[in-house]
């Protein structure tokens with residue numbers, strides 16, 4: 189060998205272990221001692237879980253269309269949302285509800301969207317946040333573009349995007365890394381690695397040791413964190429967002445977590461996944477871990493937990509009622525599909541709108 | 555032989571051809587262990603192994619680009635895009651390479667790949683899962699676009715697509731994947747590409763359609779019959795290139811034509827058929843050609859999708875309009 193001209197390492201961070209104890213011998217972030225803030229974040233994680241369970245139940249009873257569950261991703265998603273400022277821009281995929289709840293998106297918005305009603309797309313979060321993105325990984329480039337806009341405007345704003353382990357196979361993701369590196373963009377790319385891209389496990393997507401190293405290949409600082417550890421995930425987000433905001437460029441964070449649910453309600457993971465794997469993943473799940481820690485700190489107990497669950501159930505039911513009331517009693521008009529096609533509706537679409545009004549589907553919508 | 559559904563006929567054709575031809579490889583997201591999200595490749599990996607039924611990483615550009623490479627080097631890749639809306643990343647490779655390879659190399663190389671995808675709306679799917687974009691493919695020279703509308707036609711046309719020496723985009727109307735059962739004999743008999751199928755004879759008006767809209771169009775024909783109107787129904791099946799001869803022959807007889815498709819009207823395949831009739835059939839027409847189509851809007855989320863798609867009622871109405879001219 190002549191010379192090593194580049195060598196790399198990928199660091200892994202976990203501050204709170206699966207038992208809910210701070211990892212020995214590691215300098216922990218200040219957040220670990222900020223019990224009040226942790227309780228707040230834990231409450232949102234719990235609300236998200238209660239919401240998610242209810243959404244799946246609504247789908248099973250025919251009240252919601254296909255729904256993508258976020259079960260098991262709560263720490264990663266809460267960390268992402270809570271680290272951002274309103275003026276930052278979020279470009280999500282389709283299951284980061286907790287991050288969006290933090291940004292003001294309502295639970296009823298999410299239900300409207302998966303309930304097949306366009307009005308959910310006009311959600312209550314920041315107006316500059318991107319809508320849900322179903323085509324995989326395309327949002328990474330939109331976030332890079334948003335970051336470019338902030339840079340050109342000279343604004344201290346940051347774009348944050350989320351992609352799955354599966355999505356990290358796509359060119360769009362790699363192209364976003366490249367662009368962020370070339371232009372030193374204020375961008376944070378989060379890979380929420382939940383181990384499965386529908387039926388394809390992480391090990392069959394590529395043989396790289398980490399997904400974070402894809403960022404390193406593009407020249408971005410890239411780390412891996414335990415995505416079920418809220419403290420590590422949030423710490424990584426804070427660091428990356430601060431760097432981006434201060435003009436130090438983009439970074440990649442791989443949050444390692446696990447998809448405890450089916451991919452969506454249209455999927456049956458039993459066809460391709462061993463139950464043992466899921467059972468052991470439950471031992472590692474994020475809520476239990478943070479709860480244990482909070483209990484040990486004297487900041488949480490069974491009574492508080494039960495109060496919280498009751499409160500969450502009530503809030504979720506409120507959102508469900510709001511959703512059902514709207515779709516049943518104030519349905520989108522038949523011709524709503526024309527409303528936002530253009531600012532100025534072309535003449536031929538006006539004609540087609542008349543046809544749509546004249547020929548509603550038999551039995552209304554479905 | 556049991557009666558099977560359209561999606562099972564797809565599986566049957568794939569299995570038949572994999573058995574016959576060792577170069578046939580099924581390639582795509584979730585096609586292996588999971589057997590495809592619609593089960594179109596169910597059981598194939600167990601039967602043929604994971605080197606012939608290959609689960610790929612999530613990357614349509616890779617899937618299409620590799621299909622070009624594999625097909626050019628002696629394989630017969632039959633690739634699956636999970637939904638039609640996710641075929642767009644494939645357009646680059648299909649259009650810029652698959653469709654041109656034979657032409658560009660003066661016949662030295664070719665790209666006999668099949669690009670399959672579940673296509674169309676009506677199954678309560680999320681956004682981007684319900685578009686019908688056959689016109690996108692139909693516009694590009696060098697690639698055939700085929701859409702079956704029944705189990706037996708799915709079986710026969712898919713066999714023909716796989717055996718065809720050139721690239722074929724094969725769009726499967728997922729709304730009718732499991733709508734109808736039909737006896738399909740697994741005899742390896744293909745059906746011809748590039749020809750229309752006359753599904754119903756009639757004398758007063760020709761209804762031209764393809765894919766899942768065959769269902770509403772046949773319903774409309776039955777409704778019209780009750781009113782004393784005899785409708786001929788044509789399933790175009792290969793939407794590019796179109797067999798205008800069969801359509802012209804029918805219109806010569808009926809003098810009237812209604813074209814039905816779920817895709818948006820503007821620059822849809824229906825426009826091409828109407829232009830073909832204007833070119834060569836104008837003197838046989840007794841009335842203006844009507845098109846009953848999806849609107850030129852984004853396919854709405856599922857609560858409204860049935861309001862978007864043509865209904866039998868709209869087809870009947872259009873047919874009657876053509877009959878107002880004597």
Ligand SMILES: Cc1ncc(C[n+]2csc(CCOP(=O)(O)OP(=O)(O)O)c2C)c(N)n1
Pocket residue numbers: 283322323324351352353354355356382384385386447451583612614636637640
């Ligand atoms: C371009 C594209 N191809 C295919 C799909 C169908 N699809 C939806 S989600 C998914 C798997 C996504 O896996 P991953 O990126 O790991 O994210 P996860 O859903 O596991 O969070 C697939 C293949 C799609 N939505 N977009």
